[in-house]
Amino acid sequence: MDDIEGKVLSNRAIAPGYCLLRIRLSRSMGAARPGQFVMMKIPGEDIFLRRPFSIYDYQKGVLTIMYKVVGKGTERLSKTPKGASILTLGPLGRWFTVNRSASPVVVAGGIGFAGVYSLIKTLRGNSSIFFGCSAINEISLLKDAMRFHPLVATLDGSYGFKGNVVQLFKKHLKGLKDKNVEIFTCGPDNMVKSLKQLIEPYKIPCQVLLEERMACGMGLCFGCVKKTTDVQEPYKRVCKEGPVFDLWEIFL
Numbered sequence: 001m002d003d004i005e006g007k008v009l010s011n012r013a014i015a016p017g018y019c020l021l022r023i024r025l026s027r028s029m030g031a032a033r034p035g036q037f038v039m040m041k042i043p044g045e046d047i048f049l050r051r052p053f054s055i056y057d058y059q060k061g062v063l064t065i066m067y068k069v070v071g072k073g074t075e076r077l078s079k080t081p082k083g084a085s086i087l088t089l090g091p092l093g094r095w096f097t098v099n100r101s102a103s104p105v106v107v108a109g110g111i112g113f114a115g116v117y118s119l120i121k122t123l124r125g126n127s128s129i130f131f132g133c134s135a136i137n138e139i140s141l142l143k144d145a146m147r148f149h150p151l152v153a154t155l156d157g158s159y160g161f162k163g164n165v166v167q168l169f170k171k172h173l174k175g176l177k178d179k180n181v182e183i184f185t186c187g188p189d190n191m192v193k194s195l196k197q198l199i200e201p202y203k204i205p206c207q208v209l210l211e212e213r214m215a216c217g218m219g220l221c222f223g224c225v226k227k228t229t230d231v232q233e234p235y236k237r238v239c240k241e242g243p244v245f246d247l248w249e250i251f252l
């Protein structure tokens, strides 16, 4: 797989510390499935490793990434102007698989929303969506998904339910656990861990998109391994065998 060159069409802040980047690719990257990601070479000689980002949207040769500024690479990315050239490699990794006989439930926290949005879109409103963030000023992350009526939790109670997204989901679990549901999730480690604890007694099927640190993103360096319940080959590469895993097969 080769890098694809792209030109930045827009790169703008959508909430404090969050940006939306649109890039016109110079050639097609082929079909991108929900949960897949790209490795992006951020402009600048001093940022050596590519960074992984979920494919938020990909249509008519335009790739959209939603990202949170957390460090050197994303800080630099946020300052990359319109017209700049960026190299991307993808689509990479394994995607979410939807069991058509189950009702989909999406649980996302913060920038984890970027990992599940393309799935939400594919499900065309046929999913229950739970989203959690810190405060009302992050609600604009949900702009494209508002038409699917997400249920929202904010830590400070400035919008929707006051508390975290797992506490919000817990309030609805009673009605869901006897139904045939499947959960799709992406978010901070502590969110995924507490979600797992909550649904453990009911063994609800759940696929999780893991945002592990990556170096090559292509299965070569083994820098992203996660321990699983597979007795024969317990260590799986998040970039190759993931980033989407069965929650019940992963040690968090």
Ligand SMILES: Cc1cc2nc3c(=O)[nH]c(=O)nc-3n(C[C@H](O)[C@H](O)[C@H](O)COP(=O)(O)OP(=O)(O)OC[C@H]3O[C@@H](n4cnc5c(N)ncnc54)[C@H](O)[C@@H]3O)c2cc1C
Pocket: 037, 051, 052, 053, 054, 055, 065, 066, 067, 068, 069, 070, 071, 072, 073, 074, 075, 111, 114, 115, 210, 211, 212, 213, 214, 243
């Ligand atoms: C499959 C996948 C999809 C991802 N999709 C998105 C996305 O759509 N939008 C988005 O904003 N981010 C996404 N990430 C996370 C993103 O890759 C990191 O935030 C980014 O690489 C950080 O680069 P940096 O140079 O700014 O931070 P660094 O300077 O490298 O690190 C700054 C801080 O961020 C933490 N950090 C770095 N990488 C990660 C990571 N992978 N997960 C959690 N914490 C990390 C570090 O521990 C450190 O505290 C994804 C990661 C993976 C593996």
Ligand code: FES
Pocket: 213, 214, 215, 216, 217, 218, 219, 220, 221, 222, 223, 224, 225, 237, 238, 239, 240
């Ligand atoms: S990042 Fe190199 S093997 Fe996954």
